[in-house]
Amino acid sequence: MPRPIQALIHPAALRHNLARARAHAPDARLLAVVKADAYGHGIERVYPALRGADAFALLDLAEAERLRALGWRGPILLLEGAFEPRDLEAASRLGLWHVIHHEAQIDWLAAHKTDVPQRIFLKLNSGMNRLGFAPQALRGAWARLDALPQVEEISLMSHFADADADAEAEADPHAAGALPPRGIAAACARWLDATAGLPGERSLANSAALLRHGRRPLHQAAAAAGGPRPEAGDAADTLLAADWVRAGLMLYGGSPDHPRRSAADWDLRPAQTLRSRLIAVQDLQPGETVGYGSCYRAARAMRIGIAACGYADGYPRHAPAETEAGAPVLVDGLRTRTVGRVSMDMLAVDLEPLRAAGRPAGVGAEVTLWGEGPGGSRLPIDEVAEACGTVAYELMCALSPRVPVRCLDEDGADPG
Ligand SMILES: *Cc1c(COP(=O)(O)O)cnc(C)c1O
Numbered sequence: 304m305p306r307p308i309q310a311l312i313h314p315a316a317l318r319h320n321l322a323r324a325r326a327h328a329p330d331a332r333l334l335a336v337v338k339a340d341a342y343g344h345g346i347e348r349v350y351p352a353l354r355g356a357d358a359f360a361l362l363d364l365a366e367a368e369r370l371r372a373l374g375w376r377g378p379i380l381l382l383e384g385a386f387e388p389r390d391l392e393a394a395s396r397l398g399l400w401h402v403i404h405h406e407a408q409i410d411w412l413a414a415h416k417t418d419v420p421q422r423i424f425l426k427l428n429s430g431m432n433r434l435g436f437a438p439q440a441l442r443g444a445w446a447r448l449d450a451l452p453q454v455e456e457i458s459l460m461s462h463f464a465d466a467d468a469d470a471e472a473e474a475d476p477h478a479a480g481a482l483p484p485r486g487i488a489a490a491c492a493r494w495l496d497a498t499a500g501l502p503g504e505r506s507l508a509n510s511a512a513l514l515r516h517g518r519r520p521l522h523q524a525a526a527a528a529g530g531p532r533p534e535a536g537d538a539a540d541t542l543l544a545a546d547w548v549r550a551g552l553m554l555y556g557g558s559p560d561h562p563r564r565s566a567a568d569w570d571l572r573p574a575q576t577l578r579s580r581l582i583a584v585q586d587l588q589p590g591e592t593v594g595y596g597s598c599y600r601a602a603r604a605m606r607i608g609i610a611a612c613g614y615a616d617g618y619p620r621h622a623p624a625e626t627e628a629g630a631p632v633l634v635d636g637l638r639t640r641t642v643g644r645v646s647m648d649m650l651a652v653d654l655e656p657l658r659a660a661g662r663p664a665g666v667g668a669e670v671t672l673w674g675e676g677p678g679g680s681r682l683p684i685d686e687v688a689e690a691c692g693t694v695a696y697e698l699m700c701a702l703s704p705r706v707p708v709r710c711l712d713e714d715g716a717d718p719g
Pocket of ligand 1 (some may be wrong): 336338382462508509510511549550551552554559
């Protein structure tokens with residue numbers, strides 16, 4: 304029998320989350336971000352559910368090839384553009400759109416021989432200081448590109464550093480009137496200033512900006528229905544929902560501003576489940592310890608279970624080892640916590656809550672590390688990430704190649 308660990312991909316959840324993204328920007332076109340092998344879900348596995356997007360965005364030429372091999376004829380945007388001149392050959396061959404974020408990329412394009420002019424996204428550095436032209440350099444770059452026969456169309460984009468920031472992150476965010484929304488005020492101001500008067504389609508919003516600062520009428524509808532309250536100004540609606548939105552995390556069911564808002568608050572469903580089983584049970588006497596380093600010490604007699612899941616499967620080794628809190632986990636659908644250090648192939652869970660609930664668990668019990676559990680139970684990946692001092696993005700992407708992955712049917716049924 305194979306080791307009982309398994310990851311599940313939920314196409315129905317991907318479809319649902321895609322519809323949520325669209326609802327937040329109904330007039331915009333949607334770039335589904337599938338970088339890092341679709342945030343660890345697998346491009347081939349998510350493609351049938353996400354092909355309803357208007358375009359895909361990723362970084363890696365090999366991943367773009369895989370999308371083309373799946374039959375995708377629509378747009379694909381390379382979010383970091385060319386890494387070296389010959390990448391432009393592949394961009395031409397595969398018909399890719401690409402980001403231009405530094406001067407050398409314009410030089411490469413000027414030297415690139417092609418019969419088919421390319422669509423490019425000129426990137427503004429709006430304050431993240433990772434990629435993009437400084438505001439004062441943007442117009443010069445635009446003019447250079449506009450003069451190139453290799454360029455068919457210039458679109459404008461930027462990426463927010465703080466779209467998920469707390470309301471308190473910026474002082475008096477609404478002081479100047481309707482604009483700007485919280486957390487992204489300075490970046491929006493830079494953007495409006497740097498791009499004023501330049502033609503071309505625009506793309507700004509990631510998941511956090513889309514959900515938190517997207518269409519106000521929808522926010523109001525959501526608030527009326529008991530959902531998250533609106534927090535953006537009117538002008539922000541048109542700014543952020545402009546032309547192209549770039550949704551990543553939310554498609555996979557993560558909340559970009561957890562713990563402020565949960566995935567359930569945003570009506571997002573987990574697209575990835577990591578599950579395993581108990582392969583052993585231990586009864587501890589008071590004072591006994593668990594795992595490497597003997598970090599966790601039982602205060603009283605307790606039963607623990609050993610699950611077949613460790614850091615070599617992608618489970619975070621930084622789950623709290625010593626405290627009573629641990630990281631959340633479900634056993635047979637009931638919530639409990641990890642105890643002691645996570646090791647390469649195993650982790651320990653507290654079985655006392657199950658005993659207290661009159662549902663003692665033994666070898667073979669189902670363990671849900673995150674995602675959908677038995678009987679309609681659910682453990683948000685965001686909560687596991689938070690307990691381990693990281694974010695859902697990292698956990699999704701870290702799923703190890705040794706974990707067998709099964710893609711569920713569209714209706715969510717387990718094909719067995
Ligand atoms: C990854 C990425 C996104 C998607 O961000 P999410 O927070 O996952 O929605 C959007 N734009 C750019 C440039 C990115 O690199």
